Amino acid sequence: MISRLxxxxxxxxxxxxxxxxxxxxxxxxxxxxxxxxxxxETLEGAAEAVWQFNRAIVDAVADLVxxxxxxxxxxxxxxxxxLAVYQRTxxxxxxxxxxxxxxxxxxxxxxxxxxxxxxxxxxxxxxxxSCAAFDSDMLTVNxxxxxxxxxPFVDACNAFDRGIFVLVKTSNPSSGEFxxxxxxxxxxxxxxxxxxxxxxxxxxxxxxxNVGAVVGATYPEMIGELRGLMPHTFFLIPGYGAQxxxxxxxxxxxxxxxxxxxxxxSRGIIAAWKKDTYARFGTEHFxxxxxxxxxxxxxxxxxxx
Amino acid sequence: MISRLxxxxxxxxxxxxxxxxxxxxxxxxxxxxxxxxxxxETLEGAAEAVWQFNRAIVDAVADLVxxxxxxxxxxxxxxxxxLAVYQRTxxxxxxxxxxxxxxxxxxxxxxxxxxxxxxxxxxxxxxxxSCAAFDSDMLTVNxxxxxxxxxPFVDACNAFDRGIFVLVKTSNPSSGEFxxxxxxxxxxxxxxxxxxxxxxxxxxxxxxxNVGAVVGATYPEMIGELRGLMPHTFFLIPGYGAQxxxxxxxxxxxxxxxxxxxxxxSRGIIAAWKKDTYARFGTEHFxxxxxxxxxxxxxxxxxxx
Numbered sequence: 178m179i180s181r182l183x184x185x186x187x188x189x190x191x192x193x194x195x196x197x198x199x200x201x202x203x204x205x206x207x208x209x210x211x212x213x214x215x216x217x218e219t220l221e222g223a224a225e226a227v228w229q230f231n232r233a234i235v236d237a238v239a240d241l242v243x244x245x246x247x248x249x250x251x252x253x254x255x256x257x258x259x260l261a262v263y264q265r266t267x268x269x270x271x272x273x274x275x276x277x278x279x280x281x282x283x284x285x286x287x288x289x290x291x292x293x294x295x296x297x298x299x300x301x302x303x304x305x306x307s308c309a310a311f312d313s314d315m316l317t318v319n320x321x322x323x324x325x326x327x328x329p330f331v332d333a334c335n336a337f338d339r340g341i342f343v344l345v346k347t348s349n350p351s352s353g354e355f356x357x358x359x360x361x362x363x364x365x366x367x368x369x370x371x372x373x374x375x376x377x378x379x380x381x382x383x384x385x386x387n388v389g390a391v392v393g394a395t396y397p398e399m400i401g402e403l404r405g406l407m408p409h410t411f412f413l414i415p416g417y418g419a420q421x422x423x424x425x426x427x428x429x430x431x432x433x434x435x436x437x438x439x440x441x442x443s444r445g446i447i448a449a450w451k452k453d454t455y456a457r458f459g460t461e462h463f464x465x466x467x468x469x470x471x472x473x474x475x476x477x478x479x480x481x482x
Numbered sequence: 483m484i485s486r487l488x489x490x491x492x493x494x495x496x497x498x499x500x501x502x503x504x505x506x507x508x509x510x511x512x513x514x515x516x517x518x519x520x521x522x523e524t525l526e527g528a529a530e531a532v533w534q535f536n537r538a539i540v541d542a543v544a545d546l547v548x549x550x551x552x553x554x555x556x557x558x559x560x561x562x563x564x565l566a567v568y569q570r571t572x573x574x575x576x577x578x579x580x581x582x583x584x585x586x587x588x589x590x591x592x593x594x595x596x597x598x599x600x601x602x603x604x605x606x607x608x609x610x611x612s613c614a615a616f617d618s619d620m621l622t623v624n625x626x627x628x629x630x631x632x633x634p635f636v637d638a639c640n641a642f643d644r645g646i647f648v649l650v651k652t653s654n655p656s657s658g659e660f661x662x663x664x665x666x667x668x669x670x671x672x673x674x675x676x677x678x679x680x681x682x683x684x685x686x687x688x689x690x691x692n693v694g695a696v697v698g699a700t701y702p703e704m705i706g707e708l709r710g711l712m713p714h715t716f717f718l719i720p721g722y723g724a725q726x727x728x729x730x731x732x733x734x735x736x737x738x739x740x741x742x743x744x745x746x747x748s749r750g751i752i753a754a755w756k757k758d759t760y761a762r763f764g765t766e767h768f769x770x771x772x773x774x775x776x777x778x779x780x781x782x783x784x785x786x787x
Contacts, residue, residue: 198594201608209609218609250590250597254606256615257569261562282590284624285555286654289503292555301559303506304514304523310561319589321626322652323659347627349591354628358665358673365670368663 178314178340179385179411182276183436185243191475192435192482194278194413195238195467196443197231197266198248203448204230205460224258227251231266234447235273237464241471244276244314246413246441267313277313278413282344284319290326294333298341315340317391317413320369327376331388334380340387340411343373345403348393348416366399370406377410385411385436392430394422394440401429404437412438418445418474428481435482446470483619483645484690484716487581488741490548496780497740497787499583499718500543500772501748502571503553504532508753510765529563532556536571539752540578542769546776549581549619551718551746572618582618583718587649589624595631599638603646620645622696622718625674632681636693639685645692645716648678650708653698653721671704675711682715690716690741697735699727699745706734709742717743723750723779733786740787751775 186192201209204226212226235245252263267277283293295301297316300309318330318341330341346356346366356366370390377386386409392400394416404412412430416422417440430438449455449470450463458466491497506514509531517531540550557568572582588598600606602621605614623635623646635646651661651671661671675695682691691714697705699721708717717735721727722745735743754760754775755768763771 200593200597213609218611218613220606220608220613220615223606223608223613248590248594248597250588250594250601253601254597254615256601256613257562257566259615260565264562282624283555283587285553285587286652288505289553289555292505292553292559296555296558296561301525301528303525303528304518306523308523308525308528308561310525310559310564319587319624319626321624321649321660322654323656323661325654325656326652344626347591349627349630351628351630354677355626355670355673356628358670360663360665360670365660365663365665368660372659 178334178338178387179382179389182243182340182411182439183385185276186436186439189241189243191242191471192439192478193242193471193474194244194246194439194441195234195242195446195471196246196248196441197234197447198251198443199227199230199447200251201226203444205450205463207460220256221258224255224262227255227259228262228265232269233464234467235270235275237468238446238471239273239275241468241475242275244278244439245270246278246280248443249279249281264311267311276315278315278317278342279311279313280317282317282319284322284326286322287325287329291329294329298330298333298339299337315342317342317344319344320372324372324376331376331380334387340389342389342391342413343369345370345373345390346392346396346399348395348420348422352393367406370403373410374407381409385409389413391415394427395420397426400427404429414438414440418442424477424481427478431482440478442474446474483639483643483692484687484694487548487645487716487744488690490581491741491744494546494548496547496776497744497783498547498776498779499549499551499744499746500539500547500751500776501551501553501746502536502539502752503556503748504535504752505556506531508749509535510755510768512765525561526563529560529567532560532564533567533570537574538769539772540575540580542773543751543776544578544580546773546780547580549583549744550575551583551585553748554584554586569616572616576619581620583620583622583647584616584618585622587622587624589627589631591627592630592634596634599634603635603638603644604642620647622647622649624649625677629677629681636681636685639692645694647694647696647718648674650675650678650695651697651701651704653700653725653727657698672711675708678715679712686714690714694718696720699732700725702731705732709734719743719745723747729782729786736787745783747779751779
């Protein structure tokens with residue numbers, strides 16, 4: 178799996194992931210009102226607006242980037258209609274050649290993680306049929322339960338040629354509350370990183386492992402430290418842009434060839450139309466603003482990789 | 483919220499949670515084949531089987547127990563049809579007076595946790611309407627991202643009179659890999675427990691907090707330790723029965739009045755029909771086997787609370 182992501186990064190020249198996290202406040206009023214008119218101010222109406230919004234953004238950026246990262250919570254909040262649109266978004270993106278990273282931060286005891294892995298990375302056996310549910314390429318997972326909660330995901334990576342990103346150091350302000358606490362002289366995130374390296378050895382795909390790590394752009398000093406510890410672990414880096422992470426903070430994530438990480442931006446791209454910088458596009462052309470924001474991000478990142 | 487759970491526990495005399503984690507292997511063949519005949523060996527067919535199975539179990543045990551805990555992964559693996567049946571199960575259980583604990587182990591950065599809280603514990607604003615998506619009473623959450631990932635759930639507890647259980651010490655074999663590592667002389671699960679106490683102070687409901695803790699039955703020595711540290715934190719205890727936890731291991735979770743925890747059993751109850759002990763009921767009467775298993779568990783737990 179990871180070699181496919183790396184190839185798409187090379188082809189596009191953009192180690193960029195577009196975060197498809199459509200909060201209703203990111204969606205232009207004309208889309209919302211059209212969806213509400215058709216389906217009411219209901220979960221169905223909201224889901225329809227999300228779909229119209231997503232499709233336009235994806236159409237505008239698909240040729241520029243290797244991957245997208247829909248945040249499952251943003252669809253789950255709209256219930257069953259929301260998850261139907263999540264599924265439709267995954268299918269639409271994959272049909273356009275985009276790699277889809279499901280941001281679910283799932284994780285549980287072994288048998289339950291196996292069900293999550295089947296839901297998002299593999300398929301489930303129903304009688305004599307093998308059926309895929311959400312069928313994304315990669316999934317973010319939470320390490321708090323340890324190896325037996327992660328192993329089913331790694332097994333799915335191997336069985337279905339998929340990938341995972343394990344939360345190591347997250348981008349949020351209080352991530353240090355537990356992640357930075359010292360265990361035998363090293364922070365918890367370091368101990369998790371050691372395990373990610375171990376888990377990753379059983380799912381190598383060339384130089385890199387299908388078991389990647391989430392490392393926040395907001396803690397640049399840790400990026401270099403973790404790159405040293407995890408030379409074959411691909412990074413998914415959230416927190417660029419809206420959360421405060423800057424390109425120059427990310428240089429240590431990449432190797433000499435500019436490979437090693439994909440940087441996510443959600444609001445900064447999908448809600449670009451709301452920023453003064455892109456006001457010239459007008460609300461109707463919100464997706465063009467997203468395209469311009471991707472191009473600007475590509476230029477910005479070119480400084481460091 | 484938590485006072486409602488405690489009241490229902492007192493009324494039923496059973497600090498028991500029935501884990502509605504319907505793997506297809508738990509479902510009798512006659513239900514599966516009927517569902518596949520109607521809807522095919524598809525996600526829809528599997529979801530239909532799960533629904534028929536759940537409904538029978540719920541009908542058989544609803545008067546005996548205060549709560550149920552559907553495991554979201556088991557529905558998510560069947561995609562959109564699976565989640566529609568999850569929602570239907572939640573509604574069916576609540577209509578029968580059962581408290582529903584959604585076992586999702588969700589957790590993310592602040593704005594995303596807010597979306598999960600809206601999805602499962604609250605509602606989302608769509609135009610002028612307030613719409614609830616999955617609408618359960620309580621939700622399990624993962625603490626790895628720290629306070630700002632938990633606060634939106636606590637806010638939802640206060641706004642909508644709901645509850646959460648934060649993972650402290652999980653029941654799986656490798657839970658100690660990170661959770662037991664020492665930080666300033668105390669294990670990580672202890673450090674998480676300290677935070678759970680802190681978070682819980684802002685959502686008290688009588689003597690107990692709406693912010694509870696998940697503490698596995700499989701690590702009995704830690705239950706007493708955590709009870710001492712967290713005197714006002716209600717425990718959700720997984721791992722009883724099939725995972726190896728025994729009633730006598732749980733006595734420290736309860737106070738003098740037998741209050742303080744709800745013990746979950748999933749396989750042990752919903753797949754009771756597969757055990758020799760309950761073979762007398764026959765496959766057709768699988769739900770009666772579940773009822774008998776609940777009664778046996780109630781008797782077993784009566785020794786300690």
